[in-house]
Amino acid sequence: ELKVEQNPLFLSMQEGKNYTIYCNYSTTSDRLYWYRQDPGKSLESLFVLLSNGAVKQEGRLMASLDTKARLSTLHITAAVHDLSATYFCAVDRTGGTSYGKLTFGQGTILTVHP
Amino acid sequence: NAGVTQTPKFQVLKTGQSMTLQCAQDMNHNSMYWYRQDPGMGLRLIYYSASEGTTDKGEVPNGYNVSRLNKREFSLRLESAAPSQTSVYFCASLDVNTEAFFGQGTRLTVV
Numbered sequence: 001e002l003k004v005e006q007n008p009l010f011l012s013m014q015e016g017k018n019y020t021i022y023c024n025y026s027t028t029s030d031r032l033y034w035y036r037q038d039p040g041k042s043l044e045s046l047f048v049l050l051s052n053g054a055v056k057q058e059g060r061l062m063a064s065l066d067t068k069a070r071l072s073t074l075h076i077t078a079a080v081h082d083l084s085a086t087y088f089c090a091v092d093r094t095g096g097t098s099y100g101k102l103t104f105g106q107g108t109i110l111t112v113h114p
Numbered sequence: 115n116a117g118v119t120q121t122p123k124f125q126v127l128k129t130g131q132s133m134t135l136q137c138a139q140d141m142n143h144n145s146m147y148w149y150r151q152d153p154g155m156g157l158r159l160i161y162y163s164a165s166e167g168t169t170d171k172g173e174v175p176n177g178y179n180v181s182r183l184n185k186r187e188f189s190l191r192l193e194s195a196a197p198s199q200t201s202v203y204f205c206a207s208l209d210v211n212t213e214a215f216f217g218q219g220t221r222l223t224v225v
Contacts, residue, residue, distance in 0.1 A: 004156075033213050042204065043157075045213040088156060090214075100145045100164070100208050101172065104156030 002027045002093045006105035013079045013112045021108045023072040023089035031092035032072045033102065034063050036085045043088065046074075079112045086110070116140055120205050120217035127195040127224045135190040135220050137205030143215075145208055146188035147172075148180060150201040151219075157204060163188055195224045 003026040013019050023032070031050055035043040047056045049065035049072060056063050060083065062075045072089055086109050090102040118139045127133055139146065144165045149157040149172075159172030163182040177199060179191045188207075192199060202221050208214040 009154075042218045043216045045215070048213045090157075100147065100214065101159060101162060102147075102157075102214060103173075104149075104158070106154060106156050 002029070002091060002103045004089060004091050004103050004105040006087075006089055006108050009106055009108055011108055011110045013076070013110065015080055015112055015114055016078050018078065019076050021074040021076070021087055021089075021110075023074070023091075023105055025070050025072075025091045025103075027093075028067070028070075029091045029093065030065075030067050032065050033090045033092075034072070034074055035088045035090065037088065037107070038085050046087075076110075081112050081114075084110055084112045118205055118207055118215050118217040120203075120220050122220060123218065125220060125222050127192075127222065129196060129224060131195050132191065132193050133195065134192075135203055135205070135222075136187070137189065137217060138187045139205075139207040139215070140186065141207060141209070141215065142185070143207035143209045143212075144185070146182065147206040147208075147214065148178075148188070148190045149204045149206065150174065151204060152201050160190065160203075195222075197224045200224045 034046040047063040052067040054065045060077045065072045086107045088107045089105045093101045121136045147162040148160040151157045161180040163169045166185045181189045205217040206214040
């Protein structure tokens, strides 16, 4: 059974600081996704990581994937209040040409304060 | 381009009542999914459909049925609602090498 664990689950950051959210998973996969969710809203796609060593950046967020270590990181640079949200990683359990059965981590609730 | 559309957005049911959650996507994706979200547990897969005409159980299928009506539509049915099915339900679709696109969610309360 695939398990996906995020840490920390709660993160209170000061504006301007840097921090990293970690996503560990238990079985082989080379597809990992990061999503953002605002309270009462749907999930918004942030990054799709499809191969070992993949690194993607968008604004103050950067995601990376190490399939050998079964680890993805979401790095936040110089946090601003607008980044306050819940962040999920999700791992695709299926392999080969199959895809899409995502297993989600528990989510990291990020609060950025002045 | 509407993406993934779910109806209804909110619903209150009495224990034992039935209802169907509707989902439609206009992105011509082959695969569609139903997830439920409960506090502190992320999203869990209920059922999925890899392509038109096929459906399979996910992680938490008990108490639910699904229908892949055509390539666009994938419905989720609760035959006899229970309080344990109180949750937020999300429909999603995706295609190869893309991320999953999620609907706006249905907040269901069973009393």
